[in-house]
Amino acid sequence: MIRIKNLKKYYDKHLTINDVSCEIKPGEIFAIVGHSGAGKSTLLRCINGLEGYQDGSLKVFDKEISQLNEQGLRELRKDIGMIFQHFALMSRKTVFENVAMPLVMWGWNKNDIKDRVEELLKLVGLESKANSYPSQLSGGQKQRVAIARALALKPKILLSDEATSALDPNTTKQILSLLAKINQTLGITIVIVTHEMDVVKSIANRAILLEGGVITNSGSIVELFLNPNENMKKFLGEEEILPNDGVNIKIFFPPDVAMHSIITHMARELNIDFNIVWGKLEKLGDKVLGSLVINVEPKDELKVEEFIKSKGALYEIIKEIK
Ligand SMILES: Nc1ncnc2c1ncn2[C@@H]1O[C@H](COP(=O)(O)OP(=O)(O)OP(=O)(O)O)[C@@H](O)[C@H]1O
Ligand SMILES: [Mg+2]
Known part of the structure; x- marks a missing residue:
């Protein structure tokens, strides 16, 4: 047009x-x-x-x-x-x-x-x-x-x-x-x-x-x-401050994926410790979307990636290793 x-x-x-x-x-x-x-x-x-x-x-x-x-x-x-x-x-x-x-x-x-x-x-x-x-x-x-x-x-x-x-x-x-x-x-x-x-x-x-x-x-x-x-x-005025240790993984949650359920399952099923570094929920039109940065120990990185992948292609991972 x-x-x-x-x-x-x-x-x-x-x-x-x-x-x-x-x-x-x-x-x-x-x-x-x-x-x-x-x-x-x-x-x-x-x-x-x-x-x-x-x-x-x-x-x-x-x-x-x-x-x-x-x-x-x-x-x-x-x-x-x-x-x-x-x-x-x-x-x-x-x-x-x-x-x-x-x-x-x-x-x-x-x-x-x-x-x-x-x-x-x-x-x-x-x-x-x-x-x-x-x-x-x-x-x-x-x-x-x-x-x-x-x-x-x-x-x-x-x-x-x-x-x-x-x-x-x-x-x-x-x-x-x-x-x-x-x-x-x-x-x-x-x-x-x-x-x-x-x-x-x-x-x-x-x-x-x-x-x-x-x-x-x-x-x-x-x-x-x-x-x-x-x-x-x-422009949004968002500067993410990320920890220098460990691995920071950013997970995206489209409207049909419940952030809370993945996070609680991950902790339980993988039996690992991780920190929630940063997260937000956004209301876009009539949808609610979330993103979350977690920090895991390097030894757990693969496990966590596998777990997130196993939930299907509903999100993306961004790793930032500092
Ligand atoms: N008629 C004009 N003659 C000369 N320069 C202009 C003219 N109109 C705009 N400019 C210049 O062009 C640039 C962009 O202006 P514009 O009005 O498109 O910005 P804007 O993004 O709409 O800003 P705002 O949010 O303040 O409305 C500015 O540097 C402005 O000074
Ligand atoms: Mg203008």
Whole structure:
């Protein structure tokens, strides 16, 4: 659906997007994460042609964005809705009028506009606010209006630039579950830009980590959280402190494997001592995943590996011998 290959974008001489390649598939929720200034918004804005690029390729629906003329861009943006951190609503227009704006621009007639706006306000749970003004709404309600407006023309893709960053944690959750509902019920592909890992964990399927315009880690959410590379660990603020003696083994527990039962069985069946060095449970969407680092004596290493292997291919072992 979106294919990005060796993309480069400069602001003057500054290379802001540096050789980025990734593919976003139909129906997924794809996250672009990274610190401030990493180039996340720039990359997102390249997708709907708000920013140009100097090298590489960016295709949406098989069309090279840099080759579209004004009319082509207008058509493209009809298929790509966008929401922002600060909502970008028109303060002098009512909720109804804000949501109706794209429809008015595309020349819909009054009755169709009324039907569509009512349908959209129902979808985002704001039927009762049609005649309110943005200043009379909470942050979460404003974002719902912005979402309704972004969906007005039935886009296939929704771009979200830090859409929950100005909201409190509870409201963030509600907006994220609305986005998940939109993804699931309408099949809309969603690309979210965020610096908040909790956002990624709760709704994304795959993600890239962007640092200084370069992708430094990418993969499914499960891979990224259970087996992050050094860059992702740093971003997550996780530095594992491992003992210098013995052998450290990292075990991954996918959703269908109970961490607790393997660990208790291992101690009992192998009759060995080991230390639990580090562990975490992560809630990713509706799944709970765990990872655990244990430290064993070198003489027990093979036994432990055999035991973990004997449980099938449900996990991975990382050994770090220091
Ligand atoms: N219009 C512009 N002109 C010149 N430089 C720009 C422009 N927009 C962004 N930049 C620069 O490009 C880099 C990436 O900016 P971008 O806004 O994409 O980062 P970001 O990851 O979205 O950051 P944030 O999390 O703060 O929103 C920054 O160094 C920024 O200063
Ligand atoms: Mg940004």
